[in-house]
Amino acid sequence: MKKNAIALLGAACFVSGAFIMKVAEDKITLDVLQDAQKLIGLTFTNAQLDSTLSEMEDFKESYEAIRKVPLPNDVAPALVFNPIPVGYTFEKQKVAFDVAPPANVKLPKKREELAFYSIPQLAELVRTQQISSEELTKFYIARLKKYGPTLECITTLTEELAMQQARQADKEIKAGKYRGLLHGIPFGVKDLLSTKKYKTTWGAMPYKDQVIDEDATVVQRLQDAGGVLVAKTTLGALAMGDVWYGGKTRSPWDISKGSSGSSAGSAAAVAGGLLPFAIGTETLGSIVSPSTACGTTGLRPTFGRVSRHGAMALSWSMDKIGPITRSAEDAAIVFNAIYGPDGKDQSVYDAPFNYNPGIDAKKLRVGYLKKDFERSYGFKENDEATLAALRQAGIELVPIELPDLPARELTLTISVEGAAAFDELTRSGRDSLLVAQHKNAWPNTFRAARFVPAVEYLQAQRVRTLLVQQMQEKLKDVDVYLSPSFASNNLVMTNLTGHPCVVLPNGFQKNGMPTTITFMGKLFGEAELLTLAKFYQEITAHDEQHPDMNFGKKKKS
Structure with missing residues (x-):
């Protein structure tokens, strides 16, 4: 760049x-x-x-x-990037969001195992009052205090607010006022999202004491869903890399290595079981890259899906906000809570997110960047295994190419x-x-x-307008396509066009660090994209691998 x-x-x-x-x-x-x-x-x-x-x-x-x-950072230009190709039409009908409930969820005998439970599992424990939101919040705050300083992944613990929100969630749930899967569930946000009464540092020394006394739309929507804000996570200064004013954020797989960036703290905290999920942002790889370094599942939504009101602006025509989680279904749950217009960010479109178990992954048309997968690179065998697993499961992979621009x-x-x-x-x-x-x-x-x-x-x-049009033509016959996560041309091109992606763990390098593969969706096609990603995670166990938090070794949960 x-x-x-x-x-x-x-x-x-x-x-x-x-x-x-x-x-x-x-x-x-x-x-x-x-x-x-x-x-x-x-x-x-x-x-x-x-x-x-x-x-x-x-x-x-x-x-x-x-x-x-005076032009503060939150004043946008009177120009809005339009990712919509000529002739594109939105899906009209909105279908109710639906996730199949987990069966027979019980509190683990070893309480530490809660650290890597999925959102539906945690939600069922809270809903059935096997554990209170207050207990769960204290559990994650304790992990943040224990491991956060080593990983250098937290700028601010919002402990006082978190305890207030957790106790309120418990009162509501006991009264039968259950808000849904995020009710009472702790979460963190990248510290370029504004929060009332707490600092918003943008990871940068000139702003380390900055207070923007309002909740960003994403923060507000997660709290409206009953979520409990427990921490603000580190980012490389002004959304680049993993070096912030307080140090360098580490990958829990090997703390001698950085967690990449810029959503460094969100990925490190989720990978280490310090948070069930966190919010990241991407302009040019800032969800994909740290998710790769930390082995998390990261969703970069379509440009214009999630309001950026209250978020630090780096590139008005390229900034995107998305969840960093432990699974594709967790990402779908969080995304469902944060997407859609808010009347403040004029770039956001009112398009439905129709994720539900009725989508058949085997009926999706799936492409792959054949030439990129044929190149020689260090963890090629992991990507080849991913392609093989999908084919064996009945997914036909069709070769495609990106525009030549x-x-x-x-x-x-x-x-x-x-x-x-x-x-x-x-x-x-x-x-x-x-x-x-x-x-x-x-x-x-x-x-x-x-x-x-x-x-x-x-x-x-x-x-860029030509690129948008040509991408539409290239993807007309597929719903989802696969790319090596290292394929920078795909990463750059799709960030410019605004296409969504999910980056998924798919193995390890010889040095013990995680590898990922990228699933790409069509514009506003997050439902199909996350369906195929969930399907892949159901036929493999890569998303169940976690660092042992003695830092450096991996084990299966």
Whole structure:
């Protein structure tokens, strides 16, 4: 991503904010414009450049006037990315969400085994009052306190709030007012989602004491479902990597290794049994990557499925919010609670999520990226075993290919939109407070992005429109397709088009770290996507593998 953004460095300095900052005290001369045009790969005559001088001065005045208007991070541009291809139609009918109840759920003799129970199992224990929400909440808070410091996966324990919510849940359940599968179930959220009375740090030193005194829509919806917020989880600073202002988040499989990012803490906490589920976000791999490093099941929904109100903005046209869980069905349960319009995030579409046991996985049309699976890579045998397991179970896999367009080059979108989102951070010089200051870190990316011309940014979005259309054509004959999780072209392309994915554990590397495989869905096709993912997890046991929390070994639960 950084390489492409930097390649455009200064591409139209004479129309960019950064260039004007540099020469704000100097007169813009013909020599300046002659140097600037070398960076954009265009050549204008001296007469043509001379004619633009007065307009350059006008631009500079416009920049200064615009900069005087307060623009906090939650103010979005008056442009909304549209992932809908021409001719696309939404499913009209909404079917009731349904999950088959687990049979004969009992409290385990060893209380520690609760740490890796599924959401339906925990929900049944709470519903039948075999355990109270208060007891369950205390259990997970104790694990957060015990293992959280080692994994460096928690920014804030919301213990006081959690106990209040748990006791309220118990009162309601005893009174027969059961809200559903998340009632009384503890959860965590990535600390770029705002919460009342608790800090929202964005994982970054300049914001480590920031309080945004409102609940993000996702937080509010989970609480409305009866969920109990117990923790805010770490993220790499400003949603990159696993390094935050307090350290580096670790994978519970090997604490010498980072949990990747940026939803680092959410994945580490769920994998280690510190939380039943947590919320993550993805712009370009921030659910897929940490889920791979930690062996969790992560759902990245379709762009426009979940409101981002109350979430830190990095890229308005690419940011997505989704659950990190231990199974596909758990992800479906959480997603069902958080999706849909809220009247605040104008990018969200009102489309149904018709997940239910009536969907037959064997009737789904399933594709796979044949050329990517044929490449040589370190854990290829795990992916081959996944394909073989599906075929043996009666799933026909049809080879498909992705569009032939320069998707990687379009990732300058993140650099430009991120630079705008953190304009004040760059101009104030407070970007020097961020822990990471290397060449590919945000401070340098945001500075470099100041030099990307508006024209080139818009041209990139026009190519993105072609990508959206061509993806629709490529996927017209499949409901779901499989990709190696390492396949960066698929990861980049589908984040740009807004397609949903579920990343699932499917084995281990020789060094003991987990591997995953990616199941991709059609736009707004989360129901079919999660159905096939659940089917795969029912015929394999990879999602039942957990770290022993002595850190480093794996065992089957």
